[in-house]
Amino acid sequence: MxxxxxxxxxxxxxxxxxxxxxxxxxxxxxxxxxxxxxxxxxxxxxxxxxxxxxxxxxxxxxxxxxxxxxxxxxxxxxxxxxxxxxxxxxxxxxxxxxxxxxxxxxxxxxxxxxxxxxxxxxxxxxxxxxxxxxxxxxxxxxxxxxxxxxxxxxxxxxxxxxxxxxxxxxxxxxxxxxxxxxxxxxxxDLPSLEVEWDQAAIGNNERDALAGLKAIAIAVETYRKTYARLPESLSKLGHGSKTSSEAAGLLEADLISGKSEGYVFRMVIVGANDLGAPAQYELSATPATYGRTGKLSFFRDAKGKFHAADHQGAVGHSLDPVIE
Known part of the structure; x- marks a missing residue:
């Protein structure tokens, strides 16, 4: 247009x-x-x-x-x-x-x-x-x-x-x-404007990061229901020549790579193994460059609740305020 x-x-x-x-x-x-x-x-x-x-x-x-x-x-x-x-x-x-x-x-x-x-x-x-x-x-x-x-x-x-x-x-x-x-x-005069532009983009980046974290959680739960286990890494949720536990076709490439729209995404399996319904996991999204691409750190706890707080770029945790 x-x-x-x-x-x-x-x-x-x-x-x-x-x-x-x-x-x-x-x-x-x-x-x-x-x-x-x-x-x-x-x-x-x-x-x-x-x-x-x-x-x-x-x-x-x-x-x-x-x-x-x-x-x-x-x-x-x-x-x-x-x-x-x-x-x-x-x-x-x-x-x-x-x-x-x-x-x-x-x-x-x-x-x-x-x-x-x-x-x-x-x-x-x-x-x-x-x-x-x-x-x-x-x-x-x-x-x-x-x-x-x-x-x-x-x-x-x-x-x-x-x-x-x-x-x-x-x-x-x-x-x-x-x-x-x-x-x-x-x-x-880009040097005078880059900070202003970053600040203007932070809000959108943070909204996209939370949406991305929720999309990953949905993909992980779908994978669990399909294969009766958790994926060992986000790469298992990507697309391949055919759908399988190695390439479940549940996420797009940017989220699978662990970096999207100025945020870094991580998944951690909580517990001794990744088998069956009892297995739990945590997800996090942190700014790739704190203060430029975002300020809030997002966290999905093992019970499925989402949290957000400013940790100066560090990973969040379950004690942070709950968000929808």
Whole structure:
């Protein structure tokens, strides 16, 4: 689905850049050869062999948008400043994906197609299962190590979508490569935002962790009823070529791996053996990174009750408050 809102929280107005632009800075042209040759990634999106080459900032922005369309984290990170790239690597996977979505206003991962318009300027089409976006880059305004590029983005899957969104992108030259600096009039400052994003995601992660713990408990009980014993590990609850006690087909891969949505899941058999109805077990879910992916530790006791409390990332226990 095409997203009409462009959400990037930010800290500093782009207007402050005027203080660092020299008074005699060169006004750039919209001609494709107005800037230094591109330092784009090793495998840039394919374009026609006869198409004129875009200037370096345009090529970098083109490739960044193509990476955002495909949810290609590795390629996308190449076009972040070193400060932002470091923060991007620390974000939770869902937050990294959410950031890339905002550049193309689409929810799902898509297939980017790059071409040029009659003026030789790059245009990108991002097609997903639920919709498509077309992005047209304008002429580059180059001032020393800062480049401003206007772009229009519109819903290509709806003929009646109305006027395109007009956005002014800022690029900065860092170590001879062009990196994204701003969207509209706002700086892209991931280090200032990563803690805020983590806090916003914690609630969802904790709800998903509790739901995951309950799903594991249901799968374990189903396994017990089917095979008259407890599974020795979560891996026994996964899918295989055929259903058996070694691959019961009761849980999806993320929970079987013991790590999902920023939480780590564990199962412990309580007692001397795992046979029959008397056998008991305990389950736990703890934040993979306390304070970033979650704060609450969840615990399912041997009697089947669920508990939650903040243990600074440690495993919970049956003395914690009971939750439904």
């Amino acid at each position: 095409f997203r009409k809102e462009l959400w990037i929280a930010a800290a500093t107005l782009l207007a402050s850049l005027s203080a660092v632009w020299p008074a005699n800075s060169q006004e750039s042209s919209s001609r494709p050869d107005a800037a230094t040759p591109s330092s784009s990634p090793a495998t840039p999106p394919a374009v026609s062999a006869n198409a004129p080459l875009p200037d370096a900032p345009s090529a970098a922005l083109r490739d960044l948008l193509a990476a955002a369309c495909a949810h290609d984290e590795v390629s996308f990170e190449k076009f972040l400043t070193s400060r932002n790239a470091e923060a991007f690597s620390r974000l939770a996977p869902t937050a990294r994906t959410e950031l890339m979505k905002r550049f193309v206003l689409l929810d799902g991962a898509g297939k980017p197609t790059v071409s040029v318009n009659p003026s030789g300027r790059p245009q990108i089409r991002c097609a997903t299962a639920d919709g498509a976006a077309e992005i047209q880059l304008g002429g580059t305004e180059l001032r020393e190590n800062i480049a401003l590029l206007p772009l229009d983005i519109r819903d290509a899957s709806d003929l009646h979508a109305g006027d395109p969104h007009h956005i002014l992108m800022g690029m900065v030259r860092e170590n001879s490569s062009w990196k994204v600096l701003s969207l509209g009039m706002l700086f892209l």
